[in-house]
Amino acid sequence: MPNDANVALVELRDVSKDYFRDEIRIPVLADTSLQIARGEFVAVMGPSGSGKSTLLNLVSGLDRPTTGTIIVDGDDLGVLSESQITRWRARHLGIIFQLYNLIQVLTAFENVELPLLLTPLSRRQRAEHVRSALRIVGLGDRMDHYPRQLSGGQEQRVAIARAIVNDPVLLLADEPTGNLDASAAHEVLDLLVQLNAEFHKTIIMVTHDPKAARRAHRVLHLEKGTFNHADIDALEAAR
Amino acid sequence: MKFLPLIWKNVMRNELRSLFTCMSIAVSLFLVTLLYAYMAMQAEIAENNKGQNRLMVMHQSGLTALLPLQHVDRVRAVEGVKVATAWNWFGGKYKDDRIPFAQFATDPKLVFQILDDLVVPPDQLAAFERDRTGCVVGTKIAAEKGWKLGDKIVLKGDIYPVDLELTVRGIYDGKTESADRKMLFFNWLYLDELLRNRREVFAGMTGTVFLKTESTDDIPEVMRKIDSQFASSDAPTRTMTEQAFRQMFTEMLGNVRAFIRNTALAVVFSLICVAANGMAMALRERTREVAVLRSIGFGRILVMSLVLGEAVAIAVVGGVIGSLGGKLLFMLFDITLTAIPGMAGGFYIPWSTALGGLALAVAIGLASGVVPAWQAARVSVVDGLRKVV
Numbered sequence: 001m002p003n004d005a006n007v008a009l010v011e012l013r014d015v016s017k018d019y020f021r022d023e024i025r026i027p028v029l030a031d032t033s034l035q036i037a038r039g040e041f042v043a044v045m046g047p048s049g050s051g052k053s054t055l056l057n058l059v060s061g062l063d064r065p066t067t068g069t070i071i072v073d074g075d076d077l078g079v080l081s082e083s084q085i086t087r088w089r090a091r092h093l094g095i096i097f098q099l100y101n102l103i104q105v106l107t108a109f110e111n112v113e114l115p116l117l118l119t120p121l122s123r124r125q126r127a128e129h130v131r132s133a134l135r136i137v138g139l140g141d142r143m144d145h146y147p148r149q150l151s152g153g154q155e156q157r158v159a160i161a162r163a164i165v166n167d168p169v170l171l172l173a174d175e176p177t178g179n180l181d182a183s184a185a186h187e188v189l190d191l192l193v194q195l196n197a198e199f200h201k202t203i204i205m206v207t208h209d210p211k212a213a214r215r216a217h218r219v220l221h222l223e224k225g226t227f228n229h230a231d232i233d234a235l236e237a238a239r
Numbered sequence: 240m241k242f243l244p245l246i247w248k249n250v251m252r253n254e255l256r257s258l259f260t261c262m263s264i265a266v267s268l269f270l271v272t273l274l275y276a277y278m279a280m281q282a283e284i285a286e287n288n289k290g291q292n293r294l295m296v297m298h299q300s301g302l303t304a305l306l307p308l309q310h311v312d313r314v315r316a317v318e319g320v321k322v323a324t325a326w327n328w329f330g331g332k333y334k335d336d337r338i339p340f341a342q343f344a345t346d347p348k349l350v351f352q353i354l355d356d357l358v359v360p361p362d363q364l365a366a367f368e369r370d371r372t373g374c375v376v377g378t379k380i381a382a383e384k385g386w387k388l389g390d391k392i393v394l395k396g397d398i399y400p401v402d403l404e405l406t407v408r409g410i411y412d413g414k415t416e417s418a419d420r421k422m423l424f425f426n427w428l429y430l431d432e433l434l435r436n437r438r439e440v441f442a443g444m445t446g447t448v449f450l451k452t453e454s455t456d457d458i459p460e461v462m463r464k465i466d467s468q469f470a471s472s473d474a475p476t477r478t479m480t481e482q483a484f485r486q487m488f489t490e491m492l493g494n495v496r497a498f499i500r501n502t503a504l505a506v507v508f509s510l511i512c513v514a515a516n517g518m519a520m521a522l523r524e525r526t527r528e529v530a531v532l533r534s535i536g537f538g539r540i541l542v543m544s545l546v547l548g549e550a551v552a553i554a555v556v557g558g559v560i561g562s563l564g565g566k567l568l569f570m571l572f573d574i575t576l577t578a579i580p581g582m583a584g585g586f587y588i589p590w591s592t593a594l595g596g597l598a599l600a601v602a603i604g605l606a607s608g609v610v611p612a613w614q615a616a617r618v619s620v621v622d623g624l625r626k627v628v
């Protein structure tokens with residue numbers, strides 16, 4: 001655990017989230033409170049439909065809570081307008097998806113450069129940042145490759161490079177190894193651990209895989225809208 | 240500027256679809272540019288003719304009735320008339336030509352005083368004046384037919400029952416781009432002589448009288464005087480400006496301006512629908528990508544701008560091919576589209592029309608991109624991502 005673990009980077013205060021389907025209220029999170037310290041690596045587990053992805057959507061500002069407050073890096077997301085949250089997300093957040101979500105017509109370099117297009121950096125500065133990010137994920141020699149020319153593991157590493165290229169404080173990973181074979185999954189997890197340990201990135205990772213969860217500092221189990229401490233051994237045995 | 244590569248990559252994402260959209264815009268804009276070029280050209284000719292003070296005198300019954308040649312002298316005597324000459328459309332066939340080019344029987348000594356926007360070298364003009372069977376041709380028709388000074392030209396009479404055997408004595412050029420360089424002028428005396436020899440009813444007659452007034456201010460009074468002096472004669476006249484005379488021919492085809500405008504509007508509307516459909520299809524396939532861009536931090540306005548940029552890029556490529564390509568085509572090749580030789584001048588696309596076509600392409604791009612862009616900007620990031628996560 002990092003030294004500044006007592007400083008909360010992400011804080012959820014009494015957060016509830018309901019969805020409505022044909023006027024039927026479907027509660028997903030119920031008065032949930034949570035603190036994640038700066039530099040912490042947290043895994044969130046739970047059955048399908050337990051609200052894991054909803055949690056990430058709320059923390060990233062992609063969705064709004066029904067009630068409660070969400071504070072990330074000192075910013076109360078509830079008071080920010082949609083355009084302010086969009087700009088905030090570009091500066092503070094990196095998101096890693098299960099299916100990588102790379103733009104197929106762009107090269108690895110161009111995919112990673114996307115978040116930097118929103119900054120005032122010059123072309124040369126952007127190129128330096130992109131090269132650094134791709135070197136960190138071990139793809140310095142694949143910059144001009146298109147996603148179709150890369151393996152699944154390599155695509156996910158490009159996606160990670162895209163998530164870290166603007167040096168965000170928080171990385172949100174939604175099943176980052178869910179679509180990878182064991183070897184590639186291992187490499188991606190190593191990379192996340194490295195980003196946390198060496199670059200002090202705070203990471204919230206949603207996963208179904210207990211082996212992946214073991215790499216985190218803390219594992220939270222989300223069920224029926226509330227967090228419990230996860231018994232990884234039991235979960236692993238259940239798989 | 241930094242988003243241009245992203246826009247271009249999206250344009251080239253489905254090359255075939257973009258190509259078809261582009262080509263439909265290019266072909267349609269080419270046609271619209273041609274139609275508008277015709278109107279612009281007519282306007283330019285009218286503008287150029289404004290200061291020329293030229294009038295046409297025709298029979299009150301129309302062009303099918305002829306005027307006695309004595310009318311020419313009487314018109315010339317009217318106060319305010321500077322120069323007047325017989326001006327007679329011959330309409331003969333040259334070799335295998337199906338449509339006759341413009342041939343006018345006129346006075347060699349006076350014609351270039353009236354058409355002073357045309358230039359013929361003095362020695363050639365003198366040769367034309369000396370040779371009763373001589374003729375002067377425009378640079379374009381000379382180049383097209385391969386004529387040079389001294390060449391013999393035989394024009395088979397179609398309206399008139401006589402054939403002309405002419406010798407090229409001069410080649411004229413124009414001072415302006417819109418000048419008609421496809422006409423032939425020959426001596427009216429030669430035609431009249433042939434008709435008299437055959438005792439034809441056309442002998443001693445002319446289709447119109449072409450004149451130039453001393454000043455623009457004289458025009459209304461000259462027109463009134465000419466028509467009033469022939470009002471009780473066997474051949475009453477109708478005098479009009481050269482511009483009105485040309486317009487009369489154009490209007491024989493109907494309300495051309497309204498037709499062109501409505502056709503262009505219909506074409507533009509269809510283009511917008513075609514291009515918008517293409518964009519909407521392209522974006523339906525990219526809902527997930529739009530959601531990803533939004534999750535990265537691309538705002539709604541930026542996403543809208545990217546989609547609009549993509550639509551405009553496709554339309555502009557089409558516009559460059561259609562409008563500027565059309566301009567280039569007519570610069571490199573002399574393609575005459577006029578159905579009325581001698582009345583519309585050489586066809587060309589003015590720069591203003593070509594650039595107008597390009598601006599229209601931008602407008603089509605924007606209009607076709609608005610709805611898809613709005614839809615893209617409204618994509619719910621959570622729903623868009625949920626499709627794959």
